[in-house]
Amino acid sequence: MFIKNALCATTALVMLPVAAAHAETLTIATVNNGDMIRMQGLTEDFTAKTGHTVEWVTLEENVLRQRVTQDIATKGGQFDIMTIGMYETPIWGKQGWLVSLDDLPESYDTQDILPAMRGGLSVDGTLYAAPFYGESSMIMYRTDLMEQAGLEMPDAPTWDFVADAAAKMTDQDNEIYGVCLRGKAGWGENMAFITTVANSFGARWFDENWTPQLDSDEWKEAVNFYNDLLTNYGPPGASTNGFNENLALFQQGKCGMWIDATVAASFVTNPEDSTVADKVGFALAPNKDGVSKRANWLWAWALAIPAGTQKEAAAKQFIEWATSKDYLSLVAEKEGWANVPPGSRTSLYENPEYAKVPFAKMTLDSINAADPNNPTVEPVPYVGIQYVAIPEWAGIGTSAGQEFSAMVAGQQTPEQALEKAQTLVTEEMEAAGY
Amino acid sequence: MARAVTTRRKAFNTLLAWSIGLLIFFPILWTILTSFKTEAQAISDPPLFLFFDWTLENYAVVQERSDYTRFLWNSIIIAGGSTVLGILIAVPAAWSMAFVPSKRTKDILLWMLSTKMLPAVGVLYPIYILFIELGLLDTRLGLTIVLMLINLPIIVWMLYTYFKEIPGEILEAARMDGAGLKEEILFILTPMAIPGIASTFLLNIILAWNEAFWTLNLTAAKAAPLTAFIASYSSPEGLFYAKLSAAATMAIAPILILGWFSQKQLVRGLTFGAVK
Numbered sequence: 001m002f003i004k005n006a007l008c009a010t011t012a013l014v015m016l017p018v019a020a021a022h023a024e025t026l027t028i029a030t031v032n033n034g035d036m037i038r039m040q041g042l043t044e045d046f047t048a049k050t051g052h053t054v055e056w057v058t059l060e061e062n063v064l065r066q067r068v069t070q071d072i073a074t075k076g077g078q079f080d081i082m083t084i085g086m087y088e089t090p091i092w093g094k095q096g097w098l099v100s101l102d103d104l105p106e107s108y109d110t111q112d113i114l115p116a117m118r119g120g121l122s123v124d125g126t127l128y129a130a131p132f133y134g135e136s137s138m139i140m141y142r143t144d145l146m147e148q149a150g151l152e153m154p155d156a157p158t159w160d161f162v163a164d165a166a167a168k169m170t171d172q173d174n175e176i177y178g179v180c181l182r183g184k185a186g187w188g189e190n191m192a193f194i195t196t197v198a199n200s201f202g203a204r205w206f207d208e209n210w211t212p213q214l215d216s217d218e219w220k221e222a223v224n225f226y227n228d229l230l231t232n233y234g235p236p237g238a239s240t241n242g243f244n245e246n247l248a249l250f251q252q253g254k255c256g257m258w259i260d261a262t263v264a265a266s267f268v269t270n271p272e273d274s275t276v277a278d279k280v281g282f283a284l285a286p287n288k289d290g291v292s293k294r295a296n297w298l299w300a301w302a303l304a305i306p307a308g309t310q311k312e313a314a315a316k317q318f319i320e321w322a323t324s325k326d327y328l329s330l331v332a333e334k335e336g337w338a339n340v341p342p343g344s345r346t347s348l349y350e351n352p353e354y355a356k357v358p359f360a361k362m363t364l365d366s367i368n369a370a371d372p373n374n375p376t377v378e379p380v381p382y383v384g385i386q387y388v389a390i391p392e393w394a395g396i397g398t399s400a401g402q403e404f405s406a407m408v409a410g411q412q413t414p415e416q417a418l419e420k421a422q423t424l425v426t427e428e429m430e431a432a433g434y
Numbered sequence: 435m436a437r438a439v440t441t442r443r444k445a446f447n448t449l450l451a452w453s454i455g456l457l458i459f460f461p462i463l464w465t466i467l468t469s470f471k472t473e474a475q476a477i478s479d480p481p482l483f484l485f486f487d488w489t490l491e492n493y494a495v496v497q498e499r500s501d502y503t504r505f506l507w508n509s510i511i512i513a514g515g516s517t518v519l520g521i522l523i524a525v526p527a528a529w530s531m532a533f534v535p536s537k538r539t540k541d542i543l544l545w546m547l548s549t550k551m552l553p554a555v556g557v558l559y560p561i562y563i564l565f566i567e568l569g570l571l572d573t574r575l576g577l578t579i580v581l582m583l584i585n586l587p588i589i590v591w592m593l594y595t596y597f598k599e600i601p602g603e604i605l606e607a608a609r610m611d612g613a614g615l616k617e618e619i620l621f622i623l624t625p626m627a628i629p630g631i632a633s634t635f636l637l638n639i640i641l642a643w644n645e646a647f648w649t650l651n652l653t654a655a656k657a658a659p660l661t662a663f664i665a666s667y668s669s670p671e672g673l674f675y676a677k678l679s680a681a682a683t684m685a686i687a688p689i690l691i692l693g694w695f696s697q698k699q700l701v702r703g704l705t706f707g708a709v710k
Contacts (some may be wrong), residue, residue, distance in 0.1 A: 031670060034672050037499070041499075057662075059666065065652055070651070072565055076566050244673055249478070252479055273474050
C-alpha cells in the first residue's frame with residue numbers, strides 16, 4: 001500500500017508541468033500590430049501549457065525601439081522578451097546583447113523557418129531571434145481599374161509597366177491616383193521604399209570600401225523615377241504618407257496601385273474595413289528592365305531574449321510556443337487561416353488550407369525573391385535590403401529620408417536631394433570611423 | 435469711468451472668444467467623436483462629423499484588452515503624489531525667497547528655472563542607471579520622485595509669485611503676537627495663499643498627468659500610467675484610429691472633468707496678481 005501510494009505521488013509530481021514548479025511572470029515588450037494583438041488574446045494557451053504568466057508592455061514602434069535599446073544597453077532587465085526587427089537583430093546579436101536560440105528543441109524544427117528569415121535573423125549561423133511574422137513588399141492593385149485601363153498586370157512587372165499603368169489609371173477629377181507610395185520621412189518609412197527602388201535600378205548605398213554611392217548614375221535614375229511617378233500620378237500631400245496613410249487611401253478606393261508590405265494584403269482584402277476588398281490583385285515588386293534585383297524588401301518582427309534576463313528558460317518556452325507550428329494551427333482554428341501570422345515557416349505555405357488564402361503565394365514568392373545577404377546588383381559590405389544593418393543607419397537613413405521627403409513636397413530637385421544626402425552620409429560615416 | 439462697451443463689440447468679442455475656444459478644443463472633440471465610429475468610418479473621406487452610426491464597440495474592445503483601472507490608479511498616485519510632495523517642499527522654499535530674500539535669491543530662482551531648459555533626454559541615461567541601482571525602475575515611487583523634481587521649479591516659481599503678493603506686514607504682525615516660524619507658515623501664510631496653492635496644485639496635477647517622456651521611459655508593466663495606455667494603441671502597421679481615440683478619451687476624461695469643475699480656481703489662480 002505504501003509503495004503504491006508513493007508511486008502514485010511520484011507519478012503525479014512528474015506529470016505536473018516541470019515549469020509549474022517555478023512558474024514565472026514574463027514581461028514582453030511588443031508593438032500594437034494585428035498579429036501581436038491576436039497573440040496577446042491567445043496567451044492563456046501558453047499559461048495552460050507551461051504555468052508561466054505573461055505581462056505585456058505594448059509601445060509605439062519608435063518608442064519600443066528606443067526603450068529596448070536603452071534597457072538592453074544599461075542592463076536594466078525590464079523585459080524578458082522583446083519584439084525586435086530584422087535590422088536590430090544582427091547588430092545586437094554581434095554585440096552579445098541577445099541570447100542565442102540555437103538550443104531550441106528538435107520538435108521546434110528551426111529548419112522549417114523560411115531560409116530568408118533565418119538568414120536575416122542570424123549572425124555567423126547563430127539564430128538570435130525567432131520570426132513571429134515576416135513580410136516582403138509587393139504590388140497591390142485594383143483589378144477593375146487595371147481592366148478599365150486596358151492593361152493586364154504581369155506576375156513580375158517592370159517599372160516601365162507600372163509607370164504606364166499609373167498614367168492610365170489616374171483620374172484626378174474622381175480622386176483616383178495611379179500609384180500610392182511612401183513619402184513620409186524616416187529610415188523605416190520612405191527610405192525603406194526608396195532603397196528598394198534603388199536596388200531595382202542597380203544602385204547601392206556603399207561600395208566595398210564603405211564609400212557612399214548616392215552620387216552614382218543609378219541612384220539619380222532611381223530617385224528621378226520615384227519622384228516623377230509619385231508627383232505625377234500619386235495622391236496630393238504624398239510627402240507625408242506612410243504605411244497607414246496609404247492603407248487608408250487604398251481602402252477607400254483612391255489608389256490604382258500600392259507598393260508596400262505584404263502584410264497589408266490581409267487588410268485591403270478584408271470587407272469589413274476595405275471598400276475594394278473584392279477587387280485587389282497582387283504582383284511581385286517591379287524592377288528596371290534588365291536589372292536582376294527587384295524592389296521587394298524583407299522584414300520580420302521577431303522575438304528575442306535580452307542577455308542577462310533571470311528568466312531565460314521560461315522566455316525560451318514562450319518563444320517556442322509563439323513561433324511554433326502549433327501556434328499557427330491555433331490561430332487558424334480560432335480566427336481562420338487568413339489571420340495566421342504570415343511569412344515565418346515553410347510548412348505554412350505547404351499547407352493546402354493556407355494555399356487558398358488569395359495573397360499566400362505572392363507573399364511567399366516575394367519573400368523568397370529577397371536576399372538580405374546579397375541585396376544589390378554590385379557587391380556591398382553590408383547586410384539588409386531596405387536598410388543597411390549598421391548602427392549608424394537609423395541616423396543617416398532618417399536624415400536622408402528628410403531630403404527625399406522635401407523633394408516629393410516640391411522643395412528641391414532630385415539632384416539637390418541626392419547631393420545633400422551624399423554629403424551628410426559621407427560626413428556621418430567618416431565621423432563613425434568607416 | 436469704465437469705457438462703454440457697445441453691443442456690437444460685445445457680440446464680436448463673444449464670437450471671437452467662442453471661435454478661439456472651439457478651435458483649441460476641436461482636436462479633443464474630434465478624438466471623442468472618432469472614438470464612437472467604426473474603424474472604416476474613422477478614416478472615411480470626406481470625414482463624418484455627427485451623422486454616423488454611433489457605436490461603443492471601441493470602448494468594449496479597449497476595456498477587454500487593457501486593464502484600464504490599473505493604469506488610471508497609477509496615474510492618480512503618480513500625479514497626485516508628485517504634486518503633494520512638490521508643494522510640501524516648495525512652500526518653505528518659496529516662503530524664504532519671498533519674505534527673507536538674500537542677495538542671491540533672484541539668481542537661485544533663475545537657476546531653478548534654467549533646469550527646465552535642459553532637454554529631458556539629455557539626462558535619460560544617468561537617471562535610468564540611477565534607477566537601476568536604486569531598484570526604482572517601473573515603480574510608482576520612482577516616478578513620483580522624478581515628476582516632483584521636474585515640476586518643482588514651476589511650483590516654486592508659482593508659489594513665490596503668489597507669496598510676493600501677500601503684504602509682509604501681516605506676517606510681521608503675527609510674529610509680534612508671538613507666532614513662531616511654523617505657526618506663521620501654517621496658520622497665517624498658507625490660508626491667505628490658498629487660491630494660489632490650489633491653482634498651483636491643479637496646474638501641476640495636469641502637467642504630471644500628461645507627462646509622457648519619463649512615464650514611458652521609466653516604466654514597463656507595473657507602474658505604467660495612462661500615457662503608456664494611450665501609447666499602446668498606436669500601431670505602425672494597421673489602422674486602429676477609432677480604438678486609439680477611445681483609449682485617448684478614456685485617458686483624458688478624468689483630468690478633463692477635474693479641469694472642468696475647477697476652472698474657476700484655475701483661472702483665478704492663473705490671473706492672480708495680474709491686475710494691481
